[in-house]
Amino acid sequence: MSSNRSFDAGTRLIGRLAYKYRSGDPNTLRRDLQSLADATFYAADRYSLNDPFEGRFDRSSLDAQFSDLRTFVSGTAPQAASTLDQVSQAADRLLAFVDKSGVFSLSYNPLQELIWAHYGGSHRGFCIGYDLQKLVDFEPNIHSVLDLQYSNATPTITPTDLLVANNPVTVLQKMLGVKSKPWAYEEEVRVITQPPGRHDHDYRALKVIYFGLRCPEATMLAVMEALAGRGVTYQQVISPQSSYALKSVAVADQYSSAAQYKANCAPINDGAIYPDDLKPEQKHYAAYLSKAAEIVRREPYCQEVQLVDFSIGRSTAKAPIIFVQYLRAPNKWVSHYLTLPEIDKQYAALGLPNDV
Template sequence: MRKCYKYRGGIGVFDKNGKSIFDRDVSTLANNQIYLPTKSELNDPTEGFCSDYKIISLIEMFKRFSGDVKKQYQGLLEKFSQIGIYSLSNNVTNELLWAYYGGGHTGFAIEYDINTLKDSLNYNKYFQAIFDFDVDYSRRVPTADLTLFQGKDINQTLKTFLGTKSYSWKHEEEHRLIVEGQGLFDIDYRAITGIYFGCRMKEEQIDYIMSIMKGRGLSYYKMELIDKTYKFIPVKIEDKYSNAAKYIANNIDYDVDELLQNSCVSEKDILLYRDKFIEAFESLKNEPYIKDFYIATIDLDSKEPLLKIFANTVNRITPVREFNFKLNAKGEVYRIK
């Protein structure tokens, strides 16, 4: 399970409209959302710098024949300017990051399970809409040429145009998620696994965050300075609301008979597998960001019956999600990827 961290500011920091950044960040956290800016919104003015003179020179050299190629390349650059970028760090103990992005150690850092975060943004196994990688750091601006578009390594292309920064930023140990589209995105609340509080964060802010995140089974830590050193370590602290009721993000009503009849499952198979479908639906009805179930069917072509459930989601990138289940040797339902 790979963990990465998003640093957030503390009390006393305001945006250009005079609104509290702390309140904004805590609200986004509680609402199970993340904000993905475009490269122009990031704080580094050299973001996305890339030397593409080789591509431009080649297009100009064959301009009589390359009009369409030039348009396609310009369209690609425009696409890169609209892509959402979520910046995280592989390091939660870096004192500079706590100073820059953690409100001078008065803020907090969110711990994400990267695989769960990625799955919540794109769960369509037939179409990859999210990419992630560690940022490359270089003393020179990367050079792009046409070989980047000949292979199948999309990550390398994205790294060249959107994932390389000056060596001066190396201490950030950045991990990036690249998503088609920008702005606020809903995520699976289970992608958040812990909260780290800065060493200067006040107790009332700690209590506030714990109270709005109660029931989610999160781990909490307070950053502490190791005596007579420049190093910080996270020390686990008690969840003040550990006895709170379990957080439920969703609760979908469904009619199993209607869903099965709509999919033309035979009466014989409905009688045989109805209870198994109910078990499957019960395991899914609290899944985050599903609006409703719209069909359930069964595939009997393989050696083992495959129960399939399709749901509408609130996700704008992958609006439909498919869930598959099989039966083990004891006849119990279990979910498969």
């Protein structure tokens, strides 16, 4: 899968959960339940967000330096002036990125009192917990993930920022990743997409739901029904009488007996495995190729297993690693890398015979 990502999800996001608060309001509940059922999220353009200062930054220093350079080269170096114009236009395009982006805002804290009051319908709603890495791995239109910074000063874009061509997140952080200090209680993280709008995600990214203190039972049951068979866990927010602190306790899934969502057994391409082409030291592990294919064909989004082999870049004679590539959608491929112990464990969990 190709994308224009500006971050390494594997190093920054692994194991991190982030939370989206929902109000439970009858006017939006149907929409939110449909989003849960469809495994989608909505990234709004900055003009739709509730802070009128979204995307505000100071580019006066940048413009001043361009102006000084134009004055310096004007009439004496036409070629340099032309190049400067091209650089200036490129800077304008980069800075205009903010108006072409979508923002999906989340919090790192599922038990923040003010967020429940402001976005959780005064505790009548619920809070959705996502595995950030799984959320962003699925969607190639996700450009960046930004931890919000909070400041009393508007961020300034300088020519130096634009020179960091190999790390465009530096500029994007200033454009969409800074808010004033009163917002710091939100502990916000933002998924930045291009374009804005609705985006799909791996349904397994949704890990947990927190129900507010006043969340109606009907809303709780509707959420559980929308997520039936997906292995989601549920928490009920509580507050001991002796303090204002928010805590949570586990709630039983009323649809725990539902069939597994997106159970799958995709076809394996006839030419996916070439046992006759294996090196002598690999032939001893040939059965693992078929076992790996059996594991991956059961991936919920797998349409066809297309290639299974020993990884050239990661595998060694003493520690073989199996590479499996499958088709997820037209012109979209996903790669899996499995060690032999991982294959043994996952294959055994499937309950299949060993004589593949």
